[in-house]
Amino acid sequence: MASVSMSFxxxxxxxxxxxxxxxxxxLYFCHDVYEELLRRIGMPMEELIAKADFFVPIVHAEAQFxxxxxVGQLLxxxxxxxxxxxxxxxxxxxxxxxxxxxxxxxKTVHVTVSRDERKKxxxxxxxxSALANLRDTD
Amino acid sequence: MASVSMSFxxxxxxxxxxxxxxxxxxLYFCHDVYEELLRRIGMPMEELIAKADFFVPIVHAEAQFxxxxxVGQLLxxxxxxxxxxxxxxxxxxxxxxxxxxxxxxxKTVHVTVSRDERKKxxxxxxxxSALANLRDTD
Amino acid sequence: MASVSMSFxxxxxxxxxxxxxxxxxxLYFCHDVYEELLRRIGMPMEELIAKADFFVPIVHAEAQFxxxxxVGQLLxxxxxxxxxxxxxxxxxxxxxxxxxxxxxxxKTVHVTVSRDERKKxxxxxxxxSALANLRDTD
Amino acid sequence: MASVSMSFxxxxxxxxxxxxxxxxxxLYFCHDVYEELLRRIGMPMEELIAKADFFVPIVHAEAQFxxxxxVGQLLxxxxxxxxxxxxxxxxxxxxxxxxxxxxxxxKTVHVTVSRDERKKxxxxxxxxSALANLRDTD
Numbered sequence: 001m002a003s004v005s006m007s008f009x010x011x012x013x014x015x016x017x018x019x020x021x022x023x024x025x026x027l028y029f030c031h032d033v034y035e036e037l038l039r040r041i042g043m044p045m046e047e048l049i050a051k052a053d054f055f056v057p058i059v060h061a062e063a064q065f066x067x068x069x070x071v072g073q074l075l076x077x078x079x080x081x082x083x084x085x086x087x088x089x090x091x092x093x094x095x096x097x098x099x100x101x102x103x104x105x106x107k108t109v110h111v112t113v114s115r116d117e118r119k120k121x122x123x124x125x126x127x128x129s130a131l132a133n134l135r136d137t138d
Numbered sequence: 139m140a141s142v143s144m145s146f147x148x149x150x151x152x153x154x155x156x157x158x159x160x161x162x163x164x165l166y167f168c169h170d171v172y173e174e175l176l177r178r179i180g181m182p183m184e185e186l187i188a189k190a191d192f193f194v195p196i197v198h199a200e201a202q203f204x205x206x207x208x209v210g211q212l213l214x215x216x217x218x219x220x221x222x223x224x225x226x227x228x229x230x231x232x233x234x235x236x237x238x239x240x241x242x243x244x245k246t247v248h249v250t251v252s253r254d255e256r257k258k259x260x261x262x263x264x265x266x267s268a269l270a271n272l273r274d275t276d
Numbered sequence: 277m278a279s280v281s282m283s284f285x286x287x288x289x290x291x292x293x294x295x296x297x298x299x300x301x302x303l304y305f306c307h308d309v310y311e312e313l314l315r316r317i318g319m320p321m322e323e324l325i326a327k328a329d330f331f332v333p334i335v336h337a338e339a340q341f342x343x344x345x346x347v348g349q350l351l352x353x354x355x356x357x358x359x360x361x362x363x364x365x366x367x368x369x370x371x372x373x374x375x376x377x378x379x380x381x382x383k384t385v386h387v388t389v390s391r392d393e394r395k396k397x398x399x400x401x402x403x404x405s406a407l408a409n410l411r412d413t414d
Numbered sequence: 415m416a417s418v419s420m421s422f423x424x425x426x427x428x429x430x431x432x433x434x435x436x437x438x439x440x441l442y443f444c445h446d447v448y449e450e451l452l453r454r455i456g457m458p459m460e461e462l463i464a465k466a467d468f469f470v471p472i473v474h475a476e477a478q479f480x481x482x483x484x485v486g487q488l489l490x491x492x493x494x495x496x497x498x499x500x501x502x503x504x505x506x507x508x509x510x511x512x513x514x515x516x517x518x519x520x521k522t523v524h525v526t527v528s529r530d531e532r533k534k535x536x537x538x539x540x541x542x543s544a545l546a547n548l549r550d551t552d
Contacts (some may be wrong), residue, residue: 009308009311009312010158011304011307011308012154012155012156012311012321013154013160013162013163013304013307013308013309015154015155015211016150016151016153016154016155016209017150017153017154017157017158017208017459017460017463018150018469019157020155020471021154022150022151023441023445023471023472023522024151024438024439024441024442024475025151025438027289027437027438027441028289028438028452031287031288031289031437031438032285032287036284036285037286039348045288045348045431046346046347046348046431047311049347049432050433054431057437057479058432058437058479059460059479059480060477060478060479061437061438061476061477061479062475062476062477063474063475063476064473064474065445065471065472065473065474065475066473068471068532069426070155071154071155071321071322071325072315072320072321072322075349087455095342108437108517117191118482122401127540136389147446147449147450148447149442149445149446149447149449149549150459151391151442151445152444155321155322155325156325156331161303161307161308161333161334161337161384162301162303162304162337163300165299165300165303165427166300169299169300169425169426169427170423170425170427173423173425173426173486174423177486182486183293184293184484184488185292185487187293187485193294194300195296195299195341195344196341197340197342198338198339198340198341199299199300199338199339199341200336200337200338200339201336201337201338202335202336203282203333203335203336203337204335205336206333206394208460209459209460209463210453210458210460211460224434226321235519246299252481256344270450288430288431288432288436289430289436289438289439291430291431292426292427292431292485293426293429293430293431293433293434293484293485294426294431295431295433296431298426298427300427301427346431347430347431357542
C-alpha cells in the first residue's frame with residue numbers, strides 16, 4: 001500500500017490573530033490524515049467507534065513548528081508508521097508547503113485497549129498487519 | 139432561579155488572521171452557556187448523553203455580530219428562554235463586552251426527540267418545568 | 277462562472293460526545309466554501325487581509341440542521357449569492373450528504389467597511405461584479 | 415508571584431464522537447493558561463500582537479494523555495517555567511481532574527524572534543525577568 005497523504009488549504013479559522021496557523025491546529029490536521037489511513041486499511045473511525053471491541057487512544061503527541069504558516073497556504077501532510085509495538089504504534093507526520101519546504105512534523109502514540117475494561121491489549125492482528133504493511137512500503 | 143450567564147476571555151485560538159473573533163466561534167460560547175444552564179437545572183450534558191431517554195438536537199441557530207471582538211476581551215453572555223413549545227424551546231443569548239456594550243446575539247432552537255427512534259416527543263415534564271421557571275424569573 | 281462547491285469528510289474533531297457533528301461547526305464548513313469562492317473570483321482571503329482597503333465582516337449568520345451528521349460522512353456544500361445590496365451581500369449554503377439528502381443550510385450576511393475607519397462603504401466594483409456574475413450563473 | 419493555574423469545564427465541543435476530550439484540544443487549554451500567564455506578567459497577548467517588537471512563536475509542543483477525560487469534567491491546569499534559555503523558554507503544564515488525579519501534561523517551547531525580520535533574538539529583559547521570577551517561586 002502506498003503511503004497516505006492529504007492536502008489541506010489553511011482556512012481562516014485555522015489561524016489566529018497573530019496572523020498564522022494556531023500551533024496545536026497542526027495536530028488536528030495530522031489526525032485527519034490518521035483517519036484517512038484508517039479508512040484506507042478498511043477500519044474507518046466510524047466503524048471503530050461503533051463496532052470494534054477495542055479503542056486506540058492517543059497517549060502521547062508532539063509537533064515541531066519549523067516555518068510560519070499563513071492562511072491560504074496549501075499544505076501536504078504524509079503519515080508513516082514510525083514504530084509498531086506489542087500493544088501500541090507510533091505514527092510520524094511530515095508537513096510540507098506548496099513550495100516543498102517542510103513546515104513541521106507531528107507524532108502520535110496510540111495504545112490499544114479493550115472496549116469493555118479499557119485495559120491494554122495486544123494490537124488486533126488485522127490492524128497490526130495493515131500497519132506493518134504500510135510501514136514496509138514507505 | 140436567576141438567569142444564567144458566563145464570562146469568557148477571548149483566547150488567541152478564538153480569533154483568526156483577520157485579527158478578530160471568528161464569527162461562528164460566538165455560537166460555541168453560547169452553547170457553553172447553554173451547557174451551564176443544563177447543569178444549573180440538574181440535567182448536565184454528561185448525564186443527558188449517558189442516561190436520558192431523549193435528545194435535544196439543535197435544529198436552527200443564528201447569531202448577530204454587532205461589534206468587532208478582539209483577543210483578550212472579556213465577554214459576558216447571558217441566556218434566556220425565548221420560547222417554550224410543545225416539543226421545542228428557543229434560547230436567546232446576549233453578548234456584552236467589559237464596557238457594557240452589546241457585541242452580539244445568539245439564538246438556538248432545540249427539539250426533543252426520543253433516544254431510541256429519534257422521533258419528535260413532548261418536552262419531558264422536568265425539563266419543561268425548569269425552563270418555564272427560568273423564563274419567568276428573567 | 278459555475279457555482280462553487282466543496283466536499284468535506286466529517287472528521288472526528290468536528291463531532292462531539294453526543295456522537296454527531298457539533299452544530300456550529302457547520303458554519304465553519306460554510307465559511308471554508310466562502311473562502312473558496314473568494315479564491316475563485318481572484319480575491320483570496322490572504323490578499324484581502326494583507327492588502328485590500330476594505331473588510332467584509334459577517335454581521336449575521338444562521339444555519340438549519342435537518343439531519344444528524346456522523347463522523348466519516350462525506351458532505352457537499354455549495355454556495356450561492358442570495359442577495360446583493362449596495363454595501364452588503366448575502367450568501368446561502370446548501371449542505372448535502374453522500375446520498376443526496378440535504379442535511380442543512382447556512383446563511384451569512386457580509387457588509388463592506390473601509391479598512392481605515394471601519395465605516396460602511398459601497399461594495400467595491402470588482403467584488404460586486406464578480407458576485408453578480410456568480411449569482412446570474414447559479 | 416504565585417504560579418498560574420486555571421480551571422476548565424470540558425465542554426461538548428471539546429469532545430468528539432469517541433466520547434472523550436479530543437487529544438489536541440488539551441494543548442488549546444494549555445495555551446489559554448499561557449495567555450493568562452502573559453496577562454499576569456503585564457504582557458497580555460493583545461499587546462504583544464499589537465505593539466511588541468518581538469514575537470514568541472512556539473517551535474515545539476508535546477502532551478501526554480494519562481486518563482480519559484469526559485464532557486462535564488472540571489480540569490485544573492497549572493503552568494511552570496521548565497527552562498529559560500538565551501532566546502527561548504519552555505513551559506510545562508500539569509492537568510488534574512476534580513478528584514486530584516493527573517490526567518495529562520503539556521509542554522511548549524517558545525523562541526523570541528524580531529518582529530521585523532523574524533530573526534532569533536535574545537529574550538527581552540522584562541520578559542526574562544518575569545519568567546525567572548515565576549520559575550523561582552514555583
